[in-house]
Amino acid sequence: xxxxxxxxxxxxxxxxxxxxxxxxxxxxxxxxxxxxxxxxxxxxxxxxxxxxxxxxxxxxxxxxxxxxxxxxxxxxxxxxxxxxxxxxxxxxxxxxxxxxxxxxxxxxxxxxxxxxxxxxxxxxxxxxxxxxxxxxxxxxxxxxxxxxxxxxxxxxxxxxxxxxxxxxxxxxxxxxxxxxxxxxxxxxxxxxxxxxxxxxxxxxxxxxxxxxxxxxxxxxxxxxxxxxxxxxxxxxxxxxxxxxxxxxxxxxxxxxxxxxxxxxxxxxxxxxxxxxxxxxxxxxxxxxxxxxxxxxxxxxxxxxxxxxxxxxxxxxxxxxxxxxxxxxxxxxxxxxxxxxxxxxxxxxxxxxxxxxxxxxxxxxxxxxxxxxxxxxxxxxxxxxxxxxxxxxxxxxxxxxxxxxxxxxxxxxxxxxxxxxxxxxxxxxxxxxxxxxxxxxxxxx
Numbered sequence: 001x002x003x004x005x006x007x008x009x010x011x012x013x014x015x016x017x018x019x020x021x022x023x024x025x026x027x028x029x030x031x032x033x034x035x036x037x038x039x040x041x042x043x044x045x046x047x048x049x050x051x052x053x054x055x056x057x058x059x060x061x062x063x064x065x066x067x068x069x070x071x072x073x074x075x076x077x078x079x080x081x082x083x084x085x086x087x088x089x090x091x092x093x094x095x096x097x098x099x100x101x102x103x104x105x106x107x108x109x110x111x112x113x114x115x116x117x118x119x120x121x122x123x124x125x126x127x128x129x130x131x132x133x134x135x136x137x138x139x140x141x142x143x144x145x146x147x148x149x150x151x152x153x154x155x156x157x158x159x160x161x162x163x164x165x166x167x168x169x170x171x172x173x174x175x176x177x178x179x180x181x182x183x184x185x186x187x188x189x190x191x192x193x194x195x196x197x198x199x200x201x202x203x204x205x206x207x208x209x210x211x212x213x214x215x216x217x218x219x220x221x222x223x224x225x226x227x228x229x230x231x232x233x234x235x236x237x238x239x240x241x242x243x244x245x246x247x248x249x250x251x252x253x254x255x256x257x258x259x260x261x262x263x264x265x266x267x268x269x270x271x272x273x274x275x276x277x278x279x280x281x282x283x284x285x286x287x288x289x290x291x292x293x294x295x296x297x298x299x300x301x302x303x304x305x306x307x308x309x310x311x312x313x314x315x316x317x318x319x320x321x322x323x324x325x326x327x328x329x330x331x332x333x334x335x336x337x338x339x340x341x342x343x344x345x346x347x348x349x350x351x352x353x354x355x356x357x358x359x360x361x362x363x364x365x366x367x368x369x370x371x372x373x374x375x376x377x378x379x380x381x382x383x384x385x386x387x388x389x390x391x392x393x394x395x396x397x398x399x400x401x402x403x404x405x406x407x408x409x410x411x412x413x414x415x416x417x418x419x420x421x422x423x424x425x426x427x428x429x430x431x432x433x434x435x436x437x438x439x440x441x442x443x444x
Contacts (some may be wrong), residue, residue, distance in 0.1 A: 001227050001290050002075065003278050004086035004151040005178045005236050005255060006158045007247045017300040019153050020252040021086035022292040022315065023075040024280045025068055028439045029140040030336035030346040031294030032069040033311045035329050036113070038062040038080065049073065049110070051100035051136045054128075060113035064325050066294050066309055069336050070140065073105030075294075078307060079112040080325055082155045082300045083121050089138070089146040089181050091223035092164035093205060096145035097135020102128065104138070104148030111152070118154040122161055122170060122191075125150060130193070133166050140338065141438065142289065146223075151179050155300040160185065164218045167193045176240035176247075182229035183215040226287050228276040235260065235278055249308060250379055252297045257316045268360045270428035279316050281357075282435070284427035293346075295320070304386050312349035317356050317364065319374055319404040322382045327394040330401035340441040350441070352411045357432065359420040366414045370407050374400075 004021040012018050023031060038061050045056040050072040061081065067074035078084040087104045102110075107125045115121035137143045149162040158173035162183045169189040200206040200217040239255050240247065258278040261267045269281035273288060282291040295315040297308045305325065310318035311332060323329060336344035342351070356363040378400045385392055424432075436442075 001181050001229075001276055001280060002086070002088050003178065003180050003232050003236055003256075004076070004088060005176070005240060005252065006151055006153050006173060007176045007240055007244075007252075008158060008173060011175045011240070011244045012247045013245075014248075017153055017155055017158065018247060018249060018252050019084045019086070019151070019296075019298040019300065020256055021076045021151075021296050022256050022278065022280065023066060023068075023294045023296075024290040025075075025293040026140045026142065026289060027282045027291050027293075027313070027435045028338050029293060030069045030338060030344065031311060031313065032067050032336055032346070033309055033329055033332065034065050034067065035325065036060075036063045036065065049106040050103055052102065054102070054132065057114050061116075062325060063109065063112045064307060064323065065109060066296050066311070067105065068140065068293070069338070071103070071105050073103065073107070073109040075105055075108070076296050077108065077112050078298055078305070078325065079115070081116045082302065082305045083112060083115050083118055083152070084154070084298050084300060085111060085121060085150055085152045088149045088179050089144075090149045090162060090164070090183055091181070091220040091227070092147050092183065092218045093203065093220050094147065094165040094167070094218070096147065097133060097165075098137070098145055099135050101135030102132050103134065103136045104146075104150075107134070107148065108150065118152045118157050118159055121152050122159045125152075125161060126168060126170075129163060129168060130166055134163065149179050149183065151177065153300065155302050155305070162214070167196045167199055167218075169193070169196060169214050176237070176244060178233050178236040178240065180229035180233040180236075181227040182224045182233070183219050184233065186213045186215050187211075189214070226274065231260070232276060232278050249297050249299055250375065253295075253308070253315070253320055253375070256292075256295050256297070259316070266361050268422060268424070269357065270360070270424040273427065279314065281314065282431070284431040306382060306386055311345045312353070313346070314353050317353045317367065318349065319371060319407065320378075321400050321404050322378065322397050324393045324397060327390060327397055330398040332401055338439065340439045349408060352408060352415060354432070354436065354441075355412060355415045358424065359418070359422045362421050363415040363418055366418060367411050370411070374403065374407060
């Protein structure tokens with residue numbers, strides 16, 4: 001489950017496009033940050049995606065990817081032209097292909113590597129979708145199959161693309177937009193597959209083509225309902241509209257940290273076996289199997305694009321750190337996998353995150369002042385130097401990656417030594433004990 005949002009320049013404080021996304025994955029499905037350089041390829045080269053090979057193009061562009069460690073593609077990323085994409089699982093009436101093929105995250109990376117504009121990326125995904133279809137397992141420890149939607153933007157415009165098997169519809173964004181784990185395009189769109197309406201009529205999902213509604217006709221009701229997609233999309237959309245005209249990167253970060261009950265100072269993620277927030281927390285059972293494994297906010301400009309990434313789970317417990325694509329990624333440890341490794345960014349943070357979960361309200365309050373001071377200082381310095389030289393920007397990025405590591409080094413001691421005032425519910429404790437065991441993670 002994920003949430004992706006965009007605010008065009010007519011809705012932001014400085015007139016620049018803002019993108020943000022939480023990547024919600026299994027708790028032990030480590031999130032990885034990578035930069036892939038621009039490259040030239042031979043005429044007969046093939047590219048190996050997650051499962052299958054397809055013909056490579058002559059040139060691929062430099063990309064920043066925030067991704068599950070085991071997948072070739074990514075849930076979110078950006079390229080050297082500021083084209084930025086997030087994808088979502090959507091659940092539809094069309095059967096899911098289970099044979100190895102292209103998955104949504106592969107489409108995302110292929111589009112970033114091959115496109116100079118958002119519209120170009122849109123057309124790249126459509127072309128690949130209509131040629132290859134979409135199929136393959138998208139789950140890590142537990143198999144999961146679904147179709148995909150995408151929010152595609154660049155410094156000038158944004159598009160929403162929603163799919164079901166090889167059928168699709170696309171809508172050009174006018175101001176602010178949010179997508180979650182459900183089809184949101186209804187009876188109007190800007191572009192669509194030639195057979196979109198007739199396919200639904202042939203299947204009996206739509207009796208009257210004149211009243212065709214993509215969302216109502218194609219959505220699979222049970223998975224869509226339990227994903228809480230409508231609630232989360234309504235939440236993010238309302239926050240964007242409430243701040244329209246004044247939206248800033250810190251506001252986008254705050255939206256990604258949203259919990260529906262955050263006004264309750266005693267709220268804890270151990271409550272309930274159903275329900276999902278924008279800042280997703282895993283719990284017991286199949287419905288709450290995901291957590292926000294990584295987060296990204298991007299300010300898009302033709303010459304001054306900058307990204308903020310956590311590289312760690314639960315944005316409410318994480319620090320956003322600045323990255324300029326041309327400056328590369330600062331040192332942030334080894335590449336992670338699905339088992340605990342303290343030498344990786346993702347897993348070193350998990351010791352803190354999982355300690356906080358044992359007494360969420362009390363322990364989160366111990367790190368919040370540090371988090372707020374860090375991000376206020378960091379955002380101020382980035383804003384003042386966003387157009388500065390390569391060396392200056394690189395030094396800022398390195399500074400805040402290092403500073404975040406130093407701050408987090410103090411957090412585990414703070415939270416783990418705090419006497420717990422709350423006992424998590426039994427099913428929640430049982431679920432996390434199993435998750436920790438599977439990660440070969442010593443109980444904290």
